[in-house]
Amino acid sequence: MSSVAATEETAAHGHHPHSEDRLALLKAVPFWSTDHKVIGIQFLLTTMFMMMVGGSLALGVRWQLAFPWENMPILGYLFSGAAGGGQISPEFYTMLFTMHATVMIFLVIIPVLAGAFGNFLIPLMIGADDMAFPLLNALSYWVMWPAIFCFGASFVFNEGLWNNGLAGSIAAGPASGWTSYPALSAISSAAPGSGTAQFWWLMGVTMVGVSSMMGSVNYMTTIINMRAPGMTMMRLPVFTWMTLIVSFLIILAFPAITIALVELMFDRTYGTNFYDFLEGGKPHLWQHLFWIFGHPEVYILILPAMGIVSEIIPVFSRKPLFGYGLIVFSGAIIGFMGFAVWSHHMFTTGMGIVATSAFSILTMLIAIPTGIKIFNWIGTMWGGRIRFETPMLFALGFITMFMVGGFTGIMHSSVPIDAQHQDSYFVVAHFHYVLIGGALFGLFAGFYFWLPKLTGKMLNEKLGKFVFTLMFIGFNVTFFPMHYLGMIGQPRRTHSYNEGHGFETWNQIATIGAFILGVGILIGVYQFVTAFFNKKLKDAGKNPWDARTLEWTLSSPVKEYNFARTPIIKSRDQAWENNYGPKENHSDKVPLDDHGVHMPDRSWYPLVSGLGFLGLVLGLLFHQSVDANTGEILRDYTYAIAGGSIAIFGIIMWSLEGPAGYHLFPKETEE
Amino acid sequence: MSEASAHALEHHEPETSTGIPNKKVLMWAFLGSDCMFFGTLISTHLIYRKISATVGGNFLDIRDVFDIELTSFSTFILLASSLFMALAVSAIHKGNLSSTRWMLFGTIIFGAIFLACQVYEFTHFVHAPGNELTLSSYRGEPHVFGSTFYVLTGTHGTHVAIGVFWLVGWFVYSFTGKMSTADALDIECCGLYWHFVDIVWILIFPVVYLMEYAF
Numbered sequence: 001m002s003s004v005a006a007t008e009e010t011a012a013h014g015h016h017p018h019s020e021d022r023l024a025l026l027k028a029v030p031f032w033s034t035d036h037k038v039i040g041i042q043f044l045l046t047t048m049f050m051m052m053v054g055g056s057l058a059l060g061v062r063w064q065l066a067f068p069w070e071n072m073p074i075l076g077y078l079f080s081g082a083a084g085g086g087q088i089s090p091e092f093y094t095m096l097f098t099m100h101a102t103v104m105i106f107l108v109i110i111p112v113l114a115g116a117f118g119n120f121l122i123p124l125m126i127g128a129d130d131m132a133f134p135l136l137n138a139l140s141y142w143v144m145w146p147a148i149f150c151f152g153a154s155f156v157f158n159e160g161l162w163n164n165g166l167a168g169s170i171a172a173g174p175a176s177g178w179t180s181y182p183a184l185s186a187i188s189s190a191a192p193g194s195g196t197a198q199f200w201w202l203m204g205v206t207m208v209g210v211s212s213m214m215g216s217v218n219y220m221t222t223i224i225n226m227r228a229p230g231m232t233m234m235r236l237p238v239f240t241w242m243t244l245i246v247s248f249l250i251i252l253a254f255p256a257i258t259i260a261l262v263e264l265m266f267d268r269t270y271g272t273n274f275y276d277f278l279e280g281g282k283p284h285l286w287q288h289l290f291w292i293f294g295h296p297e298v299y300i301l302i303l304p305a306m307g308i309v310s311e312i313i314p315v316f317s318r319k320p321l322f323g324y325g326l327i328v329f330s331g332a333i334i335g336f337m338g339f340a341v342w343s344h345h346m347f348t349t350g351m352g353i354v355a356t357s358a359f360s361i362l363t364m365l366i367a368i369p370t371g372i373k374i375f376n377w378i379g380t381m382w383g384g385r386i387r388f389e390t391p392m393l394f395a396l397g398f399i400t401m402f403m404v405g406g407f408t409g410i411m412h413s414s415v416p417i418d419a420q421h422q423d424s425y426f427v428v429a430h431f432h433y434v435l436i437g438g439a440l441f442g443l444f445a446g447f448y449f450w451l452p453k454l455t456g457k458m459l460n461e462k463l464g465k466f467v468f469t470l471m472f473i474g475f476n477v478t479f480f481p482m483h484y485l486g487m488i489g490q491p492r493r494t495h496s497y498n499e500g501h502g503f504e505t506w507n508q509i510a511t512i513g514a515f516i517l518g519v520g521i522l523i524g525v526y527q528f529v530t531a532f533f534n535k536k537l538k539d540a541g542k543n544p545w546d547a548r549t550l551e552w553t554l555s556s557p558v559k560e561y562n563f564a565r566t567p568i569i570k571s572r573d574q575a576w577e578n579n580y581g582p583k584e585n586h587s588d589k590v591p592l593d594d595h596g597v598h599m600p601d602r603s604w605y606p607l608v609s610g611l612g613f614l615g616l617v618l619g620l621l622f623h624q625s626v627d628a629n630t631g632e633i634l635r636d637y638t639y640a641i642a643g644g645s646i647a648i649f650g651i652i653m654w655s656l657e658g659p660a661g662y663h664l665f666p667k668e669t670e671e
Numbered sequence: 672m673s674e675a676s677a678h679a680l681e682h683h684e685p686e687t688s689t690g691i692p693n694k695k696v697l698m699w700a701f702l703g704s705d706c707m708f709f710g711t712l713i714s715t716h717l718i719y720r721k722i723s724a725t726v727g728g729n730f731l732d733i734r735d736v737f738d739i740e741l742t743s744f745s746t747f748i749l750l751a752s753s754l755f756m757a758l759a760v761s762a763i764h765k766g767n768l769s770s771t772r773w774m775l776f777g778t779i780i781f782g783a784i785f786l787a788c789q790v791y792e793f794t795h796f797v798h799a800p801g802n803e804l805t806l807s808s809y810r811g812e813p814h815v816f817g818s819t820f821y822v823l824t825g826t827h828g829t830h831v832a833i834g835v836f837w838l839v840g841w842f843v844y845s846f847t848g849k850m851s852t853a854d855a856l857d858i859e860c861c862g863l864y865w866h867f868v869d870i871v872w873i874l875i876f877p878v879v880y881l882m883e884y885a886f
Contacts, residue, residue, distance in 0.1 A: 132693040217700040225687035225696055251700055255707035263822065271807045272818035279724050279813035289711060
C-alpha cells in the first residue's frame, strides 16, 4: 500500500523523495504484491537466504572430507547425539550433500534466475507495464513457501525426531541424493532418511514444480504478447530470449519429474509397483524420467546466466553484441537438443550399444551451439574498449570457468571416459565448474549490473572487486583439485576415506578454498542486501554503465508504473541509439496516455491459495496412520481436503474479482 | 486518488503483440505442458504393460477384466461432449446466452456420465471375481499393469472432473445475469481445455484398451 501512496503523491506533486522510493519497494516485500519488481525482490531475498543455507550444508560436507574420522567441533556434538561422540555419521553426511544440492538447485538457482531476474527484467526490457498475469506471478512466489517449508521440515519432522529427539532428527533428513533414486527413495525403511523426510522432499520438489510452471507460462505469455511497438522478436534483448527458451524448457521438462514424483508417492503410500523391482517395477524407469527432466534442468540453470552475460559483455566492451542471431538460435538449439541427451547421465546402467552411442553423439553435438556462444562473446570483446568493472569481471569469470566445465563435459560424452569418471570427484568438479563457475558467476554479474537499477544506488566498486577476487580464487582452489581427486579414485557421495590413498592433502586444500568462497559469497550477499538502505552509496542515475537496453532509459529505481509513455522501439539497443545513434533511430516521444497507466489490483487470494496448497501438502503428508491395535493402515483426508478447498476457494474468489485495477497518471516530468 | 474511484475508469483489454489474447497463449502453454504430463504417463504404461513380477512369459491376459463395450460407450459420450462444448463457445460468441447455458449443461452431463462410467469401471475391476485388478496386483499376483492403468486413467479422470467443475462454475454463473459476450474468451479457454482432455482420451483409448486386443 505504502508504495502506491508514495508514487501517487509523487505523480501529483511532481517532486520525488529518492530514498523513500527506494525503501518503498523493500517495504512491500513481506506482503503480497503484484508489482513484478517487488516480486523480483521477494525472490531475490528469499533465494539469497536459501543460498546461505545451502552453502552452510556444503561447508559441512567439506569439513568432513578434510578431516574424516575426526570429531567435528561444536556442530558435530550438536547433531551426532551422545552415541556419535562428535563425529559426523554417514547418515548425517548423506543428508548434508542431498540437501545442499536440493536447496541450491531448486530453491536458489531456478528461482533466482527465472524468478528474481526474470521478474524484474522482462517487462522492463520489452517495454511492458507488468507481467501478463500479475496475480499469477504473485502466486508463483507464494507457492515457493510451501516448498521451502517442506524442505525445511524434512530436517526436523521425521523419524529421527520421534525416536531420538531433536539431535536425531537432522541425521534422519532426506538422504537419497538430489536424484532420489529408488529403492533408497521408494522404500521407507531403506535408510534413516527414507521415511517421512523423503516424503517431505517429494512434496517440496512437487511444489517447486508448480511454482516454476506458473512462473514460466506467465513469462512466455509476457514475452510473446506484451512487447512494446517495434520490439520485434529479433530485437529482444538476449536475456529475454534465453528466459523465453528456459520457460519452454520448464513447462516441457517439469511434467516428467512431476509424474515420476507422483508415481513414487503412489509407490510409497498406496503400494503400487512402479519402482518396486520385487513386484515387477523397474527402478531404471525413475532414472529415465528423472533425467528427462534433469538434463533440460541443466540448461534451465545455465541459459539465463548466458543471457545475463550476453547483456553485460557488450556494455563493458562498448560494442554491439557480435552475432546476435547466432546467439539466439544457438540458445534455441541448446534448448531443443537438451531434451535429447538425458541418457548421458546413465551410460553405466547398461542401455545397450545403440542407445549409448546415439546419446554420446548427441552430447558431443550439443557442445557446438555452446561453443558458438563463447566465440560470440569473445568476438564482442574483440577490438572493444573494455572496462573491467565488477559485472564485467564476473562475466569474464563466467566465460573462462564455464569453458573449463564445458570441456570436462565433452570428455564425459565419450562413453569409455564416462565409465571411468562415473561417481567420482571428477564429476563433482565438472558440474560445480558449470553451476558455480557458470550459473553463480553469471548471476553475481547480473546482481552487480542491475542492482543499481533496482535500488537507485551504485554498489561499492572496490568491495565488488574484492568479492570477485575471493570468489574466483576460492572457487578454483576448491574445485580444481577435485579433478585430480576424481582421477586418482575418490568416489563422490562417500562420507570418509582411509589413509594411504593420498586424498588428504587435496581435500584439505579444497576445504580451505570452500571457506574462502563462502566468505566471498557472504560479503557479496551483504553488499546486495544493504544496497537497499545503505545511505553512503552514490546515486546511480538512469544509465550508470552507459548500457544499451530499454530498462536503462528509465529512472533508478524504476517507478511503479514502469513506462510513463509507451516506448517506440526502432533498434535492438534502444538506450544506446537514443544517446549515440542516428536521429532516425531515436525513440519517438509519444504523448502521455489520457487513460493513464493501468495497474492491477492487489489481492489477498494468491496468498490464501498459497496457504491452502500448504495445507493440502501437509494433509497428504500425514493422512496415513497405523492403528496401534490391529496394525491396519488408517487414512484420514480431512486436512488434505480442507487445504485443497482453501486453495480452490482462493482461486475461485480470485477469478471472480475480474480484471479490475486502477490507473496512475504520471506527470510530464516523470519518466 | 483512491483506488476505489479509479475502478470506475473504463477497462479495456490491452492489445497484444501477436493479436492473440494473453489468456489464450497461457492456455496453450499450459496444454503443451500437459501433453508432456500425459506423455510421461502413457510411456510408463507402454513400457510396463507386458511386465509382471512372475517374469518368463507368464503374462496374464488383461482382457479378462476389461469391459470394452462399456469403455467404448463412455469414449463415445466424451467425444460427443466436445460437440456440445464447441456449440457453447460458438453460442457465446454470438451472444446467445440461453443456448450457451444449455450447451454447457449438455457438456456437463456428458462429462458426468463419462466420470460415472469410470467410477463403475474402477470398482468393477477391483472387485472382479477371480480377476481382481488392483493397484499392485492382478489375480492376486504382483503386477505393474494395475499401477500404470489406474494412475494414468485416474489422472485423466481427474482432468475431466476439474473440467466438469469449471463448466459447472460457468453454468451457475449464467444464472447470475452477468454473463455476456465479454466472457467469450474465458469460455473459449475452458473449451480449449475440454477439447484437450478429449484428445488425450482419444490417445488413451487405443493405447491402453484397444491395444490389448490387437497385440
